Amino acid sequence: MSDIPKADELFKSIDYNPPATGWMETPVDFSPGNWCYPAKPEKMEYMESKLPGLWGPVREWNPGEEDWKLPANWKEIVVNGFKERLGKFRSLKVFMDICVRCGACADKCHFFIGSGDPKNMPVLRAELMRSVYRGEFTVAGKILSKLTGSRVMEEDVLKEWFIYFYQCTQCRRCSLYCPYGIDTAEMTMMARELMHLVGLNTNWIMEPVSNCNITGNHLGIQPHAFADIVEFMVDDIEEVTGRRVKAPLNEKGHEILFITPSGDVFADPGIYTFMGYLLLFDYLDLDYTMSTYASEGGNFGSFTNNETMKKLNAKMYAEANRLGCKWILGGECGHMWRVVHQYMDTMNADIQGSQMATPKSPITGTVFDTAAATKMLHITEFTADLIKNNKLKLDPSRNDHLKVTFHDSCNPARGMGLLDEPRYVIKNVCNNFYEMPPATIREQTFCCAGGSGLNTDEIMEIRLRGGLPRGNALRHVQEKHGVNTMACICAIDRATLIPLADYWAPGVTITGTHELVANALVLEEGEERKMDMRQEYLPGFEDEEDDWTPPNMEDA
Amino acid sequence: MNALYSLLFVFLLVLIPLFGVDAAHLRTFFGVCIPTTAFIIFIVGFAYKVITWGRSAVPFRIPTTGGQFKSFDPEMFPQNKLDCPQTGAQTFFRMVLEVFAFRSLFRNTAVSLHEGKDHPVVAYKSSKWLWLFAITFHYSFFIVALRHLRLFLEPIPFFVHGLEFVDGLLQIGAPTMYLTDVGLVVGVLLLFGRRMINSRVNYISYASDFFPLFLILAVALSGIYMRYYDKVDIIAIKELTMGLVTFHYHVPEAISVSFFVHVFLVSCLMAYFPFSKLMHFPGVFLSPTRNLPNDSRAKHHVNPWNDPNIKPHAYADYEKHFGVPMAEAGLPLDNPENGKAPEEEA
Numbered sequence: 065m066s067d068i069p070k071a072d073e074l075f076k077s078i079d080y081n082p083p084a085t086g087w088m089e090t091p092v093d094f095s096p097g098n099w100c101y102p103a104k105p106e107k108m109e110y111m112e113s114k115l116p117g118l119w120g121p122v123r124e125w126n127p128g129e130e131d132w133k134l135p136a137n138w139k140e141i142v143v144n145g146f147k148e149r150l151g152k153f154r155s156l157k158v159f160m161d162i163c164v165r166c167g168a169c170a171d172k173c174h175f176f177i178g179s180g181d182p183k184n185m186p187v188l189r190a191e192l193m194r195s196v197y198r199g200e201f202t203v204a205g206k207i208l209s210k211l212t213g214s215r216v217m218e219e220d221v222l223k224e225w226f227i228y229f230y231q232c233t234q235c236r237r238c239s240l241y242c243p244y245g246i247d248t249a250e251m252t253m254m255a256r257e258l259m260h261l262v263g264l265n266t267n268w269i270m271e272p273v274s275n276c277n278i279t280g281n282h283l284g285i286q287p288h289a290f291a292d293i294v295e296f297m298v299d300d301i302e303e304v305t306g307r308r309v310k311a312p313l314n315e316k317g318h319e320i321l322f323i324t325p326s327g328d329v330f331a332d333p334g335i336y337t338f339m340g341y342l343l344l345f346d347y348l349d350l351d352y353t354m355s356t357y358a359s360e361g362g363n364f365g366s367f368t369n370n371e372t373m374k375k376l377n378a379k380m381y382a383e384a385n386r387l388g389c390k391w392i393l394g395g396e397c398g399h400m401w402r403v404v405h406q407y408m409d410t411m412n413a414d415i416q417g418s419q420m421a422t423p424k425s426p427i428t429g430t431v432f433d434t435a436a437a438t439k440m441l442h443i444t445e446f447t448a449d450l451i452k453n454n455k456l457k458l459d460p461s462r463n464d465h466l467k468v469t470f471h472d473s474c475n476p477a478r479g480m481g482l483l484d485e486p487r488y489v490i491k492n493v494c495n496n497f498y499e500m501p502p503a504t505i506r507e508q509t510f511c512c513a514g515g516s517g518l519n520t521d522e523i524m525e526i527r528l529r530g531g532l533p534r535g536n537a538l539r540h541v542q543e544k545h546g547v548n549t550m551a552c553i554c555a556i557d558r559a560t561l562i563p564l565a566d567y568w569a570p571g572v573t574i575t576g577t578h579e580l581v582a583n584a585l586v587l588e589e590g591e592e593r594k595m596d597m598r599q600e601y602l603p604g605f606e607d608e609e610d611d612w613t614p615p616n617m618e619d620a
Numbered sequence: 621m622n623a624l625y626s627l628l629f630v631f632l633l634v635l636i637p638l639f640g641v642d643a644a645h646l647r648t649f650f651g652v653c654i655p656t657t658a659f660i661i662f663i664v665g666f667a668y669k670v671i672t673w674g675r676s677a678v679p680f681r682i683p684t685t686g687g688q689f690k691s692f693d694p695e696m697f698p699q700n701k702l703d704c705p706q707t708g709a710q711t712f713f714r715m716v717l718e719v720f721a722f723r724s725l726f727r728n729t730a731v732s733l734h735e736g737k738d739h740p741v742v743a744y745k746s747s748k749w750l751w752l753f754a755i756t757f758h759y760s761f762f763i764v765a766l767r768h769l770r771l772f773l774e775p776i777p778f779f780v781h782g783l784e785f786v787d788g789l790l791q792i793g794a795p796t797m798y799l800t801d802v803g804l805v806v807g808v809l810l811l812f813g814r815r816m817i818n819s820r821v822n823y824i825s826y827a828s829d830f831f832p833l834f835l836i837l838a839v840a841l842s843g844i845y846m847r848y849y850d851k852v853d854i855i856a857i858k859e860l861t862m863g864l865v866t867f868h869y870h871v872p873e874a875i876s877v878s879f880f881v882h883v884f885l886v887s888c889l890m891a892y893f894p895f896s897k898l899m900h901f902p903g904v905f906l907s908p909t910r911n912l913p914n915d916s917r918a919k920h921h922v923n924p925w926n927d928p929n930i931k932p933h934a935y936a937d938y939e940k941h942f943g944v945p946m947a948e949a950g951l952p953l954d955n956p957e958n959g960k961a962p963e964e965e966a
Binding site: 071072075078080081082086087114115150151152153154155156157158159161162163164165166167168170171172177182185187188191202203204208210211212213236239240241242243244245246247250277278279280286287288291292313314315316356357370371374375376378379382383386404405406407408409410411413414415430432433434435436437438440445448449452477478479480481482483484485488501503504506507508532533536537539540543 | 678684693724741821908916918927946949
């Protein structure tokens with residue numbers, strides 16, 4: 065962290081003029097800080113034992129060294145894998161052929177905006193693959209290599225893939241602007257599938273994947289520890305509200321299975337959001353359970369290959385069946401919801417139990433036909449329906465110390481179309497809500513730069529550069545309206561936006577939407593709340609002990 | 621350099637029919653054989669490519685959503701039916717706007733960095749230049765192509781007459797100048813200029829990006845030359861073109877060489893088309909992020925290669941693995957045996 069430049073210096077270093085050398089001739093920087101650490105061998109051994117043939121050789125290797133210890137036939141594996149995927153995904157096949165390099169996408173990528181590196185222009189990122197497609201699979205590309213921008217698969221090309229396809233967060237902002245809808249996220253997914261086949265991986269993706277498979281969640285929290293954490297949160301809720309909430313785990317015979325990303329279980333500020341869910345469900349006396357086995361909604365498998373995505377996702381239905389739940393309620397998460405919305409039913413509908421039914425709110429009676437196939441409902445849909453039907457007593461003034469803006473998470477925004485429900489919820493629980501500039505919200509939202517498995521500290525400068533567009537928009541409303549809180553509906557956001565805000569808009573805290581709901585929720589008539597969910601005293605209730613300032617801070 | 625190579629190559633292409641027709645007297649070859657062959661390559665190549673795309677599976681519904689989806693309460697949260705379609709009809713209209721109005725391109729913005737008062741500012745402004753250039757070019761080209769139908773159809777359909785009338789409405793010069801002739805040339809030049817001037821776009825341009833621009837420019841200029849300067853014998857040309865359509869090949873003597881240059885360049889364009897980026901024309905219809913409704917949470921779809929053998933990590937194994945601490949934490953177990961510590965079993 066220490067060698068990361070100050071925000072102003074970093075900003076001044078951005079140059080949008082491309083280098084003098086052509087992109088194929090411009091060397092790639094493999095110095096530390098430009099790549100995520102490779103996966104620990106034991107994680108790969110475990111995954112190889114569960115899904116054999118997808119992971120290449122298990123070994124210790126280092127992207128900073130010359131020899132990446134690839135298998136001898138790596139080229140054959142990659143080229144054959146490429147060919148196979150051209151047949152399996154029309155998206156890939158069409159996107160390889162139809163780009164006209166108009167450049168409409170060029171300045172849409174947050175990594176380009178923050179770095180100026182031309183290979184972060186989506187068009188050029190995709191050319192890293194397209195050039196190989198033309199060189200290996202098309203006649204014209206084979207004959208007229210230079211003139212058509214084609215090249216054959218070489219070790220340097222593969223190494224370049226590793227750097228740049230792990231510098232794409234699959235946020236799809238470029239796809240929105242592309243006249244043909246070319247989606248770099250699809251290309252990145254395919255490139256990563258191919259790299260996995262020859263053992264190129266990152267630990268920050270593979271450790272969560274392997275943990276998720278064995279313990280049920282990314283963090284490898286074992287069931288008893290999970291139960292302990294939930295118990296701590298129940299204690300904290302009691303401290304704030306005086307109410308001892310139920311937090312059912314692994315219980316059979318409930319109507320609803322609740323699944324949220326495990327990021328909400330273990331770290332600030334996700335835990336406050338989790339406490340928000342628990343408080344809301346208890347208030348409603350909801351017939352639900354959580355599960356330690358399916359204690360993860362996030363799906364890091366989607367950052368590896370579609371087989372792993374399917375395997376990890378299947379756990380949700382398997383557990384709903386085992387526990388006899390009718391439908392699944394999903395917490396605030398970005399890529400989990402892209403997987404649930406676009407892939408879940410297609411991949412795993414065959415294991416949906418016959419007891420499962422279209423989600424129907426037991427409180428309001430609303431039937432959610434929009435989720436008739438997946439049987440899975442987003443928590444902001446559920447809560448928006450409650451608010452609309454006046455089922456919640458809310459005191460938004462408890463959030464008056466907060467001036468709130470909302471960060472649309474990329475996946476719900478551009479892979480789902482969930483834009484208005486979270487805003488409706490926030491506006492009903494907060495009196496001070498301000499939108500960031502229009503070009504940076506809703507479907508045009510900017511990524512937190514830590515999605516798709518990039519939320520790791522070894523590439524912090526890359527993340528901060530990628531975070532410039534979001535951070536700058538946040539800074540804008542901070543100055544203009546005094547915004548001090550950014551709400552979001554994604555667990556990765558709740559983790560990555562913190563260093564981003566500290567760097568680009570210091571003083572803004574990050575919160576989940578249901579933390580704000582919990583703050584405002586009036587549990588019983590005349591209830592007085594002195595603290596918010598973070599156990600910080602609300603204005604007017606700061607007690608004297610809490611006012612104590614350490615002597616060395618008096619001047620600050 | 622890429623631009624220069626492409627320009628030189630198009631010059632070479634112009635020279636071929638000039639010498640071929642005048643010096644070598646290959647009138648039938650350039651008037652009949654080349655265009656027929658090019659047309660066959662175009663049709664077969666085009667169809668082959670589209671069929672190859674069509675044979676690739678669309679395993680998942682992956683529309684890029686550009687607005688609010690269909691909510692449980694459509695009145696409180698109105699759906700953006702065009703950018704987040706839920707039905708086939710809505711998707712159809714999304715595609716119509718995409719194909720005929722270049723809607724995604726219309727949204728284009730340009731980013732710029734500024735030194736603000738006390739902190740840096742990243743600014744975005746609407747940038748419709750590319751949309752304007754592209755729409756000028758494509759519509760001009762499209763109408764010019766449609767106008768050419770009068771050479772291939774007898775009687776000439778009413779809409780072709782109508783197009784000619786509207787296109788020549790300004791009645792400048794004789795023969796009347798067509799607006800689309802100007803639009804096509806100007807459109808190509810603007811797109812070319814953008815590729816040269818915008819350093820980022822220039823950086824990503826290959827010869828294969830410049831070549832089709834120059835080729836189309838040469839096609840347009842040769843056509844304009846024929847019509848306005850050479851004033852070719854249009855009756856003779858229609859004799860030839862109708863012959864091509866009805867397979868009664870005949871090359872009248874009255875046709876001048878400029879026609880052969882034009883036809884040769886068009887033939888090159890047709891033959892080049894299926895192997896190039898020009899295939900974005902059929903491709904836009906097949907793009908899975910645009911041509912699918914966003915209904916995968918509401919409706920079941922089938923992935924043809926879905927592997928039913930991929931199963932989740934079994935709960936039974938999970939309980940076997942963690943049974944003891946689970947029992948200690950008071951979590952319910954399916955099989956109470958799993959909750960016993962190994963030493964108790966002994």
